[in-house]
Amino acid sequence: MSTILRRLPPSEATGLRTGARHSLAELYRPADLVVLGLGVMIGAGIFSIAGRQAASTAGPGVILSFMIAGIACLLACLCYAELSSTMPTSGSAYTFTYVIFGEVWAWIIGWALILELQLAAAVVARAWGEIAVGAIANFGVTVPNRGLVSDLLVFVIVVVLTGIVALGARIGLRALWIMVSAKLLAIGAVIVVGLAHIDVANFGDFYVRPVTLSVAPQTVLEVVFGESQAFGWFGIFAAASAIAFAYIGFDIVATSAEETVNAPKAVPKGMIRSLVIATVIYIAVAVVMVGMVSYTKISLEAPLSSAFRAVGADWMVHVIDAGAVLGLTTVILVLIVGQTRVLFSMARDGLIPRRLAAVSRRYHTPTRVTLVIGFAAIVLAEFVPVLTMQELVVIGTLFAFAFVAAGVIVMRRRMPYLERGFRVPLSPLLPGLSMVATLWLMVNLRVLTWAWFALWMAFGLLVYLLYGRRHSLLARPRPTPDKPHGRHRR
Numbered sequence: 001m002s003t004i005l006r007r008l009p010p011s012e013a014t015g016l017r018t019g020a021r022h023s024l025a026e027l028y029r030p031a032d033l034v035v036l037g038l039g040v041m042i043g044a045g046i047f048s049i050a051g052r053q054a055a056s057t058a059g060p061g062v063i064l065s066f067m068i069a070g071i072a073c074l075l076a077c078l079c080y081a082e083l084s085s086t087m088p089t090s091g092s093a094y095t096f097t098y099v100i101f102g103e104v105w106a107w108i109i110g111w112a113l114i115l116e117l118q119l120a121a122a123v124v125a126r127a128w129g130e131i132a133v134g135a136i137a138n139f140g141v142t143v144p145n146r147g148l149v150s151d152l153l154v155f156v157i158v159v160v161l162t163g164i165v166a167l168g169a170r171i172g173l174r175a176l177w178i179m180v181s182a183k184l185l186a187i188g189a190v191i192v193v194g195l196a197h198i199d200v201a202n203f204g205d206f207y208v209r210p211v212t213l214s215v216a217p218q219t220v221l222e223v224v225f226g227e228s229q230a231f232g233w234f235g236i237f238a239a240a241s242a243i244a245f246a247y248i249g250f251d252i253v254a255t256s257a258e259e260t261v262n263a264p265k266a267v268p269k270g271m272i273r274s275l276v277i278a279t280v281i282y283i284a285v286a287v288v289m290v291g292m293v294s295y296t297k298i299s300l301e302a303p304l305s306s307a308f309r310a311v312g313a314d315w316m317v318h319v320i321d322a323g324a325v326l327g328l329t330t331v332i333l334v335l336i337v338g339q340t341r342v343l344f345s346m347a348r349d350g351l352i353p354r355r356l357a358a359v360s361r362r363y364h365t366p367t368r369v370t371l372v373i374g375f376a377a378i379v380l381a382e383f384v385p386v387l388t389m390q391e392l393v394v395i396g397t398l399f400a401f402a403f404v405a406a407g408v409i410v411m412r413r414r415m416p417y418l419e420r421g422f423r424v425p426l427s428p429l430l431p432g433l434s435m436v437a438t439l440w441l442m443v444n445l446r447v448l449t450w451a452w453f454a455l456w457m458a459f460g461l462l463v464y465l466l467y468g469r470r471h472s473l474l475a476r477p478r479p480t481p482d483k484p485h486g487r488h489r490r
């Protein structure tokens with residue numbers, strides 16, 4: 001028992017340069033982190049979730065759902081901000097948990113993060129392929145064999161992005177700035193043109209009376225109550241869970257802490273700013289979405305485009321396509337970066353093969369692990385129906401949120417003396433609320449999602465017991481003082 005609960009000494013993870021383990025080049029400044037955050041947050045979610053949730057679950061009240069999800073994510077973001085200001089390492093929630101709760105919990109969180117990031121990269125790559133083909137078709141070009149073309153596009157985009165990540169953060173960063181600016185321009189156009197076409201009558205029945213659905217209960221909460229409901233206050237709150245997919249991504253900013261100049265101050269700033277900006281943008285898009293067409297007439301296929309068509313602004317379809325293609329490109333890019341950083345940290349600690357932590361001398365990036373991730377993303381996106389697995393991404397993320405919030409509370413008690421570049425106000429109240437909000441979002445996920453997640457976790461535990469527990473660096477005898485400490489650069 002004591003071995004699996006051994007904790008990483010705080011000295012290995014805290015301080016400006018994360019102790020002796022620091023091995024990646026520092027390059028990000030606060031503005032870069034905002035771009036990184038917006039790059040990964042604003043993606044598939046913004047173009048489809050508002051419309052779908054309005055039509056199926058919340059009505060025009062979806063605007064409130066976006067606010068609720070935004071608040072829940074902001075609470076989680078504050079907790080991430082505090083811990084990453086104390087432990088600015090690329091492992092993010094995984095490393096926090098290692099220091100605070102011990103190895104087996106860290107492994108569990110790491111395993112959840114792997115699910116989140118690797119699967120999300122595949123999900124978004126797949127969605128990118130479909131949207132790219134649709135964008136071509138929207139120009140009136142008939143695409144023969146759409147499935148094959150989209151398969152091919154998915155392959156190309158993942159190969160290109162993996163290459164960019166492997167070659168070094170600097171190239172990626174410049175490309176990211178350009179693409180994020182372009183996507184923000186497209187979204188700006190959606191908001192401005194959309195506002196001009198709003199018909200206030202569409203907000204008319206802002207509160208839609210609850211209806212009981214005749215389908216079998218699916219979410220944990222529905223199963224507990226024995227029936228499924230939509231609309232009404234319950235619908236507004238329940239839609240927040242689906243909307244969480246659009247918000248997640250700010251957590252990935254924390255994985256860049258080790259490469260950030262003055263991370264204890266810069267990471268909290270970058271993370272919180274990007275989330276606040278995304279929240280404002282999302283709410284604006286939601287207002288436009290339900291303001292242009294009645295929620296009863298929203299097309300589930302392409303909600304935003306069809307709304308613009310309905311008001312006669314057909315040309316906006318191309319703007320949306322361009323925004324979506326660029327938008328999803330940056331999401332995949334940052335997801336791959338985040339995933340490399342988490343795996344790199346786990347490899348550095350010995351919980352997965354240490355060879356994966358090798359940093360290329362030439363490019364200063366963990367090249368080997370990057371290639372592994374790119375390959376896995378291609379296999380998943382091409383051969384697994386990942387588009388149906390979006391909720392698994394969300395559950396993996398929320399699971400980590402819960403641990404991070406709990407971690408803030410425990411860390412304040414156990415290690416009050418550690419230097420914190422940022423403190424969650426009103427602790428333990430706000431971290432406590434963050435846990436409650438996260439739990440709410442989680443019980444609105446499907447039982448099936450929970451079952452798959454449990455399976456994934458059981459498999460992960462087995463891997464840990466067979467490999468990580470014995471290969472962990474903490475399992476080795478402490479180095480004798482006269483020998484050089486073996487944890488520096490590799």
Ligand SMILES: NC(=[NH2+])NCCC[C@H](N)C(=O)O
Binds near residue numbers: 042044116397
């Ligand atoms: N942390 C994550 N797993 N992010 C997935 C990114 C999803 C992104 N928010 C989108 O709307 O497309």
